[in-house]
Amino acid sequence: MKDTTAYKSVLEAEKIRLEEELSTVGRRNPSNPADWEALPSETGLEADPSDTADQIDGYETNTAILKDLETRYNEVLGALTRIETGTYGICSVSGEEIEDDRLAADPAANTCKAHLTS
């Protein structure tokens, strides 16, 4: 079995960083802590209060950023769960061990190089 100590500390640090970033563009859904909702972005001081187009753009930007962060956050959480359950470093497609250099590049990876999806 893989020594996951180093990966776990990297993943936990990334989890904390992602939570900080998520909290700048969104807030946790009170009824579902795994879900995050986008916040309207701060509008600049020069923005015309009657101009709602800027606010809508800001909201859409936050939604896009939030979605990326949330995807990554869930990958990191998934990897931490696999460490707890002893299935970390196993390709979810082939069941083979994931290469060490692949995990070094992305500790949240859940597929080997042959089954890279994105």
Ligand SMILES: [Zn+2]
């Ligand atoms: Zn594979």
